[in-house]
Structure formats: C-alpha cells, structure tokens
Amino acid sequence: MDAFFAAVEQAAKPSLRGKPVVVGGLGGRGVVATASYEARRFGVHSAMPMAQARRLCPNAAFLAGRFEAYRQNSEIVMGLLRELSPLVQPLSLDEAFVDLAAGPYGPALAEADHATGERLVLALGEDLRADIHRLTGLTGSVGAAGSKLMAKIASERAKPDGLVLIEPGQERAVLGPMPVRALPGIGPATEQVLRRAGLTVVADLAEAGEAELVALLGRAHGAGIHQMAIGLDERPVVADQDAKSVSVEDTYEVDLADRERVLREVEALAARCVRRLRAAGRSGRTVVLKVRRFDFSTLTRSETLGGPTDDEAVVIATARRLAEQVDITGGVRLLGVGVAQLADYTQEDLFAQALREEAAEQPEAPGAEEAVREPEAVVVRRWLPGQDVRHDEFGPGWVQGSGVGRVTVRFETPWSGPGRVRTFAVDDPALEAARPLPLRRPEGADGAGEDAGE
DNA sequence: TCTGGGGTCCTAGGACCC
C-alpha cells in the first residue's frame, strides 16, 4: 500500500486530500511513522524525529495513528490477496507476499507460454489494484517476479500506484547497478562494512564472491547476501506464522530518575504485556526487560521460568526483579517488558500457584485496602489530533487540535465533502470518542446520522 | 525539541550433559 497510514487519513478526512499529512508520535520524542507523498516533497520521511518534520513542513497535518482504522483496511486488502492464493505472507499491515502458483491461477500459469503467462500476471495485478481501490479508496502497488526478492524490488519500483513485472532471467541485469542498500537485510551498518571494502553496488557483491562476503559479514548473512546479489532467492512464501514474542514499551517525555517510579512503570508495562499475551491465547517462558538510558544506550535483562505462564503476578514479579538489578544512574528514557519462548497454552503453572498460596497465607489486614484507595480519579480526557469523535448535534468528526481547555473538531466523514470546524470545551458532554468509519460508505447507510457499528 | 514501537534473526560465550 502506498504511504498507507497517511493515505488512510486522507481517505477518511476529505479536508486533508492533496495536503501534506504526517502520522506518528506527536510527543517531544516522537518519530514519523508515515508521511504522505505531499509531505515527502518537503523532505519528511519515516523514522525522522517529529520535531524535524515540523521544521521541514510546518503546514502539514500532524496526526497520531489510528491503528484500528489501519487494521480494518489491511484486512480488506489481505482478503483480496487470499482470493489470489491461500499462500499469503503478510510482512506488516500494508505489505504481503502472494504465491500465485499455489492459488487458483497456478495451473493456468504453469501451462501458459511466456507471453500468455506474462499477460495473465499483469491482468491479475491490475485487477487486484482496481479491487483495492474500489473497496478502500486507497492505492496499492504490485510487484511481480519469480522470487520474493525480485517481487519486493519490483513493488518498490511500482510505487506509487503502479505495477511492475520483472521477468525471470532479468534478475542480475536489474540488480547489478542498484546500491547495496536496496537489498533487504543490508542496513546502515552492513552498508558501511561493504563500503569500506569498496563494494557499493549489487554487481560488486556478486563479483566479490561468497567467501569474501562471509569473511566480511559472517556465515549466515554473507551467504544470504551473496545469493541475493546473484539474483538467487529460493525462500518460499509461508502463510503467517504465530508470533514468537510479545512486548510492550514506552518512551517517556522526561527521563525517569528514581527507582520507585521505574518499578511502577515496569509493573504497568508487564500488566499491558500480559493482557496482549492472553488476548492472543498464548503463554511464555522468558520475561525480558528492556531499558534505554538517557544516553540512548540500551540493555536487556531476561529470566527464563520453569514453564510457560500467562499469569500477571508472575510476569510482574519477574520484571520487577530484573528492574531492581539495573543501574539507572543518569536516567531512563524507555522501558519495555516482553515475553518470549511462547507456547500455545499454559501448562500447569506452578509459579502462579505458589504465588497465590503465599498470598493466601498472609491475608491483608482488614480495611487495609480501603485505607490506601486513591481519591476518586478525575478522568481528564485526552483528545489526540486525528482521533475519531462524535458530537450529539454535529455528528461524526475528528480532532484537529486541543489545548487550554478547548478541543477543535472538524466535522466530516470519508463520504462527505470537506467539513467545517467547531471548538468545544474539552469536557463537553456532547462530545465523545468514536470508532473509525469505513472508508467506503456501507450499503444502505443513510448519511451522517449512521453509526460506525461495533 | 534527536533518535517510536513491535517484531525477527544471528552471534557468541558459558553452563551443562553425554
């Protein structure tokens, strides 16, 4: 999908179409997740610090992500891919490999002569792109080739809103002049190593030979890069596999300085991590704590349990133990808690059982819970730029901005024209958070009064 | 106002086992 997050925002918010849109973390330490093509013209790109993006393109709309909306549209697109083949390998919400040979067009492709097969692949690709646009209003790009490597490179050449086929046999001719960074698996570090060895384009890698690449990059990496450089990629398309770890992390606006605060945050992260783990119906054996210090140095500490658990108390206790042992001098900018070595179900969980028995033996003093209860929390609603809302009188809209007790909302929907802006008190009872609307008007929907549904 | 969040895979050393 082309500039996926930003494109979903533009499709959902008519007033942003044709304008620079930047989606990402809006806090002081946020980075850009996706920039629309209009914003890219100002030099804004993924992974750029948001502060820099604001300097480059101050007039862009800066929006927090709406992952529920992205997931909805991703599912529509993945559904279309599954019509082409049961063998679909999603790489993220907006990208997937499809093995056409394993699907309904496989036999026809196998029997066709070269020219016929090529016409069929091109037709399937264009039909797919048309279906994507029809069902979501979004554009996607298709790369077709004889391997995952070349299909990916073809799709990058096709962007935005295009289709590129690389014919089998043309691999080395296409790859040769490309910079080494074009190969998946070559990032900044590997690029530097290769550049110091005088290797800058893919043809240099092919010429260098496997032995030299292995010497430079190590066994697995070197051999893999060499295979790709000579246009060979036998990796099969594999249907999406179960996750191997689940983790949650937070970067704090201000570095955390004291141990008690760190421990409280670790507990909260552990609880969130367990919620996700349980929602996925999994359990895990290894608890991982991640700490990024004030100077961006990052460390991890892990502990492997006797068996898999999905018990909140066990994960919290383990994460706390790990956090008590790390040096936090100078401050901590990020904390994370993860669970790895996942299993599909919880085996007899002796740890959780022991912990509960221990707790049962030492009942709290009666009334203790009452005594420590916090005063009634004042729920201050946070209105995030981009967020979906609904007003009793004006209907569906989205948060354009908020501050000094006010929130500005633009009232428009994916199917309306550009809408008007109104401002409310942040605690206006007529205003409430809402679910994302589908980008295409559902059949039978009768206008602005229609609910997004469950 | 420098650098997110969620992942995967690989390497390397030490413990431990046969």
Add this chain to the structure above:
DNA sequence: TCTGGGGTCCTAGGACCC
C-alpha cells in the same frame, strides 16, 4: 593426571525491517 568434542539451553547484544 595439561589439553576432547559435540549438542543444547540460557543470556546479552546488535542489525534489520516496517
């Protein structure tokens, strides 16, 4: 009575991807 060798598990770190 100087020294093995191979496999697996655990821990930590790092590169990379979207």
